[in-house]
Amino acid sequence: MNTSVNATIRKGVEGIETMPSIPTIFAPLLELLNLPPERVKLDEVVKLVSYDNTIAAQCLRVASSPLFGLAKSPDSIRAAIISLGLRRVQTILLTCCLADTFPTKGWPLDPTVFWRHSLGCAMVCRKFSEKLHSDDGDKAYMAGLLHDIGFMVNCVAFPKEFAKAAAYAAQKQIAFDEAELATMGFTHCETGRALAEKWHLGPDTVQVIAHHHRPEQGESAQPLIALVHLSDLLCRVRGMGYGYYEGHKVDLVGDPAWAILLQEHRDLAKMDLALFSFELDEAVEEVSILVSTIFGGAQRETKK
Ligand SMILES: [Fe+2]
Ligand SMILES: [Fe+2]
Incomplete structure (x- = not known):
């Protein structure tokens, strides 16, 4: 790749600094994802999810969706995480974090x-x-x-x-x-x-x-x-x-x-x-x- 293309890319990526900041939970979330599943503590995940209202609401919404066929919609983040399973919660968290970071208006x-x-x-x-x-x-x-x-x-x-x-x-x-x-x-x-x-x-x-x-x-x-x-x-x-x-x-x-x-x-x-x-x-x-x-x-x- 030539230097001017490289500079264009760098400039574009630097411009992202001026966009809405990366959700606070992103870094601890990535750390959590690097741990083996048996070392991930439910309380820590509950704390992370509860930290961000939008993400907490998304988790509850997904847990209540017909996909999981639950008889009763979970009424707390803890219950939602238990019914969704850690893997799905990780997916939702990362997706919502990235979606929050990159506003899709005008995409x-x-x-x-x-x-x-x-x-x-x-x-x-x-x-x-x-x-x-x-x-x-x-x-x-x-x-x-x-x-x-x-x-x-x-x-x-x-x-x-x-x-x-x-x-x-x-x-x-x-x-x-x-x-x-x-x-x-x-x-x-x-x-x-x-x-x-x-x-x-x-x-x-x-x-x-x-x-x-x-x-x-x-x-x-x-x-x-x-x-x-x-x-x-x-x-x-x-x-x-x-x-x-x-x-x-x-x-x-x-x-x-x-x-x-x-x-x-x-x-x-x-x-x-x-x-x-x-x-x-x-x-x-x-x-x-x-x-x-x-x-x-x-x-x-x-x-x-
Ligand atoms: Fe690709
Ligand atoms: Fe692809």
Whole structure:
């Protein structure tokens, strides 16, 4: 990347300083997420959630949604957390934190579509990881959730340019990063990396954000990047993409990411892809309900 593009990205990301501040609970939340689940104390989570009225209300709303089929809506944050489970609470907290940080007014992208893709990818990453009998399901989930964080940077820091890229992608039916490169000269991977570094996210997450479209270019954590890359593709073919039709053929097994992942996980060779992709339908349903409950808006269909 040339120096002037680099400077443009840095300037755009620096501009984020002037936007609403990152919710106070973000840093302690990330710390909490890095702990093994058995060390996370329920009281600490209750305290974190209660700290922010909007997030507390979101948690109660999601816990009362038909998704969980509870006979009685929980009447306290503690009850909501118990019925939702720690994993879902983490998802809601992070989603709400990021949604609060990046106001979606005037976004050139439908925020519901963006969150369906991000949460969908997170869920697919975890399921994929479980199929491979890996212990890193939560880390994969987090990487999936944050992989396209650069979209939010672009929406806020480069709204006009990003709107052009989005229109170009839909018109040419090409991958989003290709359209960004053709129209802006850089992609959400670079802006996402700049933000991830500024926020001091973990090095593996930074690598995923920077290289999820080209896992072979990753400087480290290549198997994780490859897993997110394949999950991203799976989401896009299962109707959880970016809200437009992408014309290119997807060949997961022929993708360089498949070979990278196979080197680390020999179980991949035995995986029934057709069955796995069929099993994801349940995840698609759960994500749709979760997103429409969190954002309270109408559920929109992603045409593919
Ligand atoms: Fe991406
Ligand atoms: Fe993506």
